[in-house]
Amino acid sequence: MGTRNAEDRLATGSGTEPAVDITDLYAAHRLQLVRMAVLLVDDFGAAEDVVQDAFAALARRPDAVRDPSKTLAYLRVSVLNTARSALRRRRTARAYAPPDDVAPPGPEDAAVLAEEHREVIVALHTLAPRQREVLVLRYWSNLSEAEIARTLEISTGTVKSTASRALVALEKAMSGTTAGKEER
Amino acid sequence: MSTHETSMMEERLRAALSARAEQVQPEHLAPLAPVVPLRPRWQSPWVLLATAAVVMLILGVAFRGIGSDPRSDDLAPKPDEPQVTLPADVGRDWSKSPESTPARVDLDGDGTKEKVEFLAEEAEEHDGRVRLQTTLSSTGEEAWGVMQVASTNIGMTAEGVIDADDDGDEELVVFDPGVDPSGGFPVVFDLRDGLLVQAAPEDPDLLLRGQVQVPGSETEYYDLVRTFQYWIDDGSLFSGRSVESFARAGEFWTSPLEVELEAWEWRLGPDGVLRREAAGCRELMFEVRACDDDSSDRLPVVGPAATESFGMGEEFTWDDGYTLTARLEAGADPALVVEGSDARTINHSLEVRDPVVLTTRPTGVFGDGASFVVRSASDPGYLQVLYQRGDQLQALAPVGEVPLTDDETHRTWLTTDGSLVTVVAADDGSWRAWSWQMVSRSEMAAIPGGILCFDDATDPTTGRAC
Secondary structure: OOOOOHHHOOOOOOOOOOOOOHHHHHHHHHHHHHHHHHHHHOOHHHHHHHHHHHHHHHHHOHHHOOOHHHHHHHHHHHHHHHHHHHHHHHHHHHHHOOHHHOOOOOOOOHHHOOHHHHHHHHHHOOOOHHHHHHHHHHHOOOOOHHHHHHHHOOOHHHHHHHHHHHHHHHHHHHHOHHHHHHHO | OOHHHHHHHHHHHHHHHHHHHHOOOHHHOOOOOOOOOOOOOOOOHHHHHHHHHHHHHHHHHHOOOOOOOOOHHHHOOOOOOOOOOOOOOOOOOOEEOOOOOOEEEOOOOOOOOEEEEEEEOOOOOOOEEEEEEEEOOOOOOEEEEEEEEOOOOOOOOEEEEEOOOOOOOOEEEEEOOOOOOOOEOEEEEEEEOOEEEEOEEOOHHHOOEEEEEOOOOOOOOOEEEEEEEEEEEOOEEEEEEEOOOEEEEOOEEOOOOOEEEEEEEEEEOOOOEEEEEEEEEEEEOOOEEEOOOOOHHHOOOOOOEOOOEEOEOOEEEEOOOOOEEEEEEOOOOOEEEEEEOOOOEEEEEOOOOOEEEEOOOOOOOOOOOOEEEEEEOOOOOOEEEEEEEOOEEEEEEEEOOOOOOOOOOEEEEEEOOOOEEEEEEOOOOOEEEEEEEEOOOOEEEEEEEEEEEEOOOOOHHHEEOO
């Protein structure tokens, strides 16, 4: 990737001028998006795949984003959706496979976190996907309620209520880790 | 949680998220690779196309009949497409709510209806999840689904069954009773791969029930809403949106008796997505039916007009509802004297010299006590609405877009059912109906209704469609 030419660039819209350069986007936002995906799927390898899939989806649909300023928001939505899909596949696999078949976490995973943080992250992943997404977007991505609403295609009121309830659920899950693990 | 506890939890969550995210460092990422494969310059699109076609043909012949796993990026949903979520196997130990009624639905299409039970997640005061579970009659295997609901403390029941994909088995339609009883949306569960999977509507904003604000329609005294409805008819799921929008002020809204809907039928695709197909016109009154040519019920209700009144030196007794007697007494200023059944007497000075009081009370404006419409015997344009506020009568000042008067272009009358209506003439000969509503303790405003025409603008009973 050291050099690029015009063919590497992906133009959006109907014009010939490239509006969105995926290579630039990839370099600029990949790390942040992988970090967000890790918070959503709690698995580094899966998070990398999720982000790669999001970029691949954008590459396949160059006209999906006509306004370059909205590309990051588009990618964020794509990562959320792809993370959801990855979790679905993981849950389905768990539903049909013996527990021993579930791969152990890698060295980068939450096992090496400080205990106080690990407890929160474990509880976070017992929440419903929508609750987890709202918390990650609000407390890690630092998006406003309006931005979260646009990202998740829900109302700002739902963002507020979901966040509020998610915090309560998080605290509850942390105080009852055993039940949370069973559910997960 | 208290505010302090919430703040503590927020800080702890923020720190944990940051710590977890920071575990991913640039050196952990795989080397940068172009997302879009580079195309060698010597390869023209035509060469690529031809080569790809040959390769596909060979692969197709060689591996015909052998299934292959889809690529992960093929599986990855597009950001702008509805998402179908496979349910997690949660809630086996949740309890059956005694308020819930098990659903009967032939999920596997073998002619025998499965019994679907609802197990509610324990939730003290907030929303939660409900597990739907059944044993399939065809295989004896367990199937389950999960639904997010507004309250797990309210019993679940099935809204009905449909076959939206024409595959011979039935899909279960469930309504979340925990949402606003005047609104909400249906949730459709389909048996897919042994699981009860919640179908995802492509346009969820068009598959719901209730009133939805028209964006940008909010004014100081009202906003505009459209009516949404969904229903099941002969094994199919339909929804509709009112063609017209209606004004809403608080709990009052200016819908006609019958609402014309633009309707859609919702079809379930193999990908689990509900997509709508145009289903033409429907009429919504107490139930949904096909449109006919009679549009009289779609007109705003503006009549008949209440005409009986009493004048100076006369009195009238209302013996239905809030019982009271009122009389008009002469004096320096004419006065309306009201004697209630609770022995309270109110003496209210009037601003007109020749008042008449209608014997129909404007309960459409104020119905929680005494209320009156005062007119002038000599000035047909004069109207005043009075209502009882404690031990006195309070006049409601008209505010908003429409004046409270009765002239060539503004016809105002009290209907026999207690609604105060003003119709305003338009240049094309039609009239816009407005209904007066109390908007504060001292003000009332007219809320816009529908459009109609009159054979005789002085007689509200001659109103008709234009």
